[in-house]
Amino acid sequence: MSRKKTNYYIMLRDKYKLPIYTLRMPGSRIYVVNSPALISVVQRQHKALAFMPLAAKASVKVSQFSKTASEIINTNTNGEDGDWGYVMTFHDAIQPSLAPGTHLDAMNRVMLGLVAQSLNGLKERSHTTVKLFDWVQHQITLATTSSAYGPSNPYKDPSIEAAFRTFKLGMSNLILGLNSTRTASEGMRAMEIGAAAFEKYFIANKHQEGSALVQARYSHSMSHHIPLNDISRSEFSHGIALLSNTVPNTFWMLYHLYSDPELLEQCRKEVSDATTVIDNNEGEPVQTLDMSKVKTSCPVLLSTYKEVLRFYSTSISARLVMEDHMLDNEYLLKKGSTVMMPNPVQHHNSDVWGPDNDSFDPRRFAKPGKRPNPACFRAFGGGTTLCPGRHFATTEILAFTAVMIMQFDIEPARSKWVQPSWNKVEFWEATPSPDEDFGVEIRSVKGRTQGRNWAFVLSDSDKPIELSAEDLAS
Ligand code: HEM
Known part of the structure; x- marks a missing residue:
């Protein structure tokens, strides 16, 4: 096993x-x-x-x-005594902040602005040499956490981002209770650093400038009398939900798009067709990408995303049997x-996905014909534990990869793309990271739009796309 x-x-x-x-x-x-x-x-x-x-x-x-916090959290965890208590009310408390609508739109808009700003800034340099996974991790961490935590985002301090990475490395042993191991002890020390930063953030009321999500999480904990230091610990560990899947899925998207020239060309054409040029306040043309359009008129880009989710998902949904059943x-x-x-x-089931289920086919979800049983696509889980962050993550991953392919070429330092392995995935991870990172060179694309800035719009409310059997049913 x-x-x-x-x-x-x-x-x-x-x-x-x-x-x-x-x-x-x-x-x-x-x-x-x-x-x-x-x-x-x-x-x-x-x-x-x-x-x-x-x-x-x-x-x-x-x-x-x-x-104190452990006792509050471990009380009435399954609603034996009614629908009350920290755990029983958690889902309903945060769900509205991530469901399609005004709150999600607001969080998406901040995130899209940050993605555009960071990639427009990158374009100013003639070329950038980076380790691809490490670079994606940093970009997504900043865009995601700033949209969640607002202008005083604790992750802006590089030591907090570093502490989060160390905490994540200790997760497996902490879950298993192997607290005396090196990774667990380092993880615990990293938690102290992260919790201290969030405690400062909450004391200064900086969450009031953050997203509806962080405010909902804070109010929920306060209403259950969780001490502030524990709220801060909980917020730091929430980074696992916020980041641990979005980062590797964005990495795999970039890997597949750039390592397959035909796919890259086809997706560039789709995104180009979804782009309009709008003059900014100084009368300069800005390439503007409507994210709602990307979700409805970029079938191959969308299919590549779903295939990444299908192909790489390592998630195991778990349930505890409460009574003989x-x-x-x-x-x-x-x-x-x-x-x-x-x-x-x-x-990875040939009855559902066909004999090529073990191969990565970026166009699998764009093919006409009968669609596989949606209950067999479980990248975001299902039932009462269905991932509430799926719409936010999807907008972020699609926006990041769409503007990346339009603005930049990426070449691997070792001259050709090699499929990375992902055997080091931990038992709790829903998406694996590559076992080894590798160097790449990022250069601005040559052509008519070279040097132009990019911007995003969300027309109307962000329209959700089907990411689970539940989305189809609703
Ligand atoms: C591509 C990115 C993501 C993937 C693949 C993903 C996947 C998952 C999976 C597989 C689960 C467990 C479902 C189950 O066991 O049935 C889950 C739960 C969860 N996810 Fe995500 N997730 C992603 C992004 C996010 C983001 C960005 C957030 C927060 C904004 C988030 C918040 C959560 C929360 C709070 C839960 C626990 C739900 C509950 O217990 O009720 N996720 N996610």
Whole structure:
């Protein structure tokens, strides 16, 4: 299991061809679900097969909360005594700030302005030599966190960005409770640095200049009497949700777009067709990209994005069995066991995606004909734990990659593109980073629009695109 990682579940699926099976571990059982129909049943039973008690336990471990906060967070985690308590009300408290509408538009607009500003600035230089993953990580970190936290974003201080990276490296051992290991101790020290910065931020009321998301998270914690130092710890660890998938997915987008000249040309043409030229206040032409148009009239770019999500997702949705439960009137699940639904089992399945399911096909989602079962596309999870940040992340990744390909050429330093491996992915990560980073040279594209600045608009409210079976149903 630890060597093969998520491929282990694909191997067992192909060997035994079972809808669900038991892995007996020392002292506990894991039920692994292969059948998409059973996944839907699991997701509907969200009280008997619960996520929140697992999430509450993990968050207490990684954030190293005080005794007071741990007790508040671990109380009534599954609504045994009614729909109250920190955990039970968390989802509803933050959901409106990330759902399509005014709050999301506002956060998107800040993020799009920052992406445009940073890429327009890059264009001033004749060329830039960087490590690609590291560079993407820095760009996305700044754009994402500034749109979440506003002008006093703590991540503007490079030591906080560095502390977050160290914290992330310690996550696995912190979740496993191996606190005396080197990475966990370094992660705990990094948490102290991050928490101190956020405590200063909240004391100065800087969150009031930030997004509706950060304000909703803060008010929710305050209303449950979480101490300020713990709110700050929670906010620092929230960086995992904000950044840990957007960064690698943007990296894989760039890797596939630039390493495939035909695909790059086709996507450049699509984005060019979605672009208009508008004069700015000084009468200079600005290339303006309407993000709502990108989502409706750039089918190959969009398909490449969905294929990145399909191909690379390593997420495993987990549920705790709260009481002995007869799943679908057929399978007995024992209290205290864990149910696991590994995404790769759905995403790499020839019955759903065809015989080429193990290859990366950027045009897979743009082909005419019958569409694969949407329940088998689970990059953002599903049911009550469906990722609420999916629309924000999608706008950011598409905006960043669209303007990047229009403004820049990227050449690898080692003269040809080589598919990076991603075996170092940790068990909790939903998207892997490349095992090794590599150098690239970024140069402005030559041509008619060379030297022009770019800007984004969001016409109307940001229209969501289908990113889950739930989006199709709504
Ligand atoms: C491409 C980027 C992203 C991917 C692939 C992704 C994926 C996921 C996945 C797989 C889950 C777990 C779902 C489950 O177990 O059923 C999740 C949950 C979550 N995500 Fe994302 N995510 C992304 C970006 C974001 C962003 C930018 C935010 C915040 C603004 C965010 C906030 C959350 C939260 C709060 C949860 C927990 C939901 C809950 O427990 O109710 N995500 N995400």
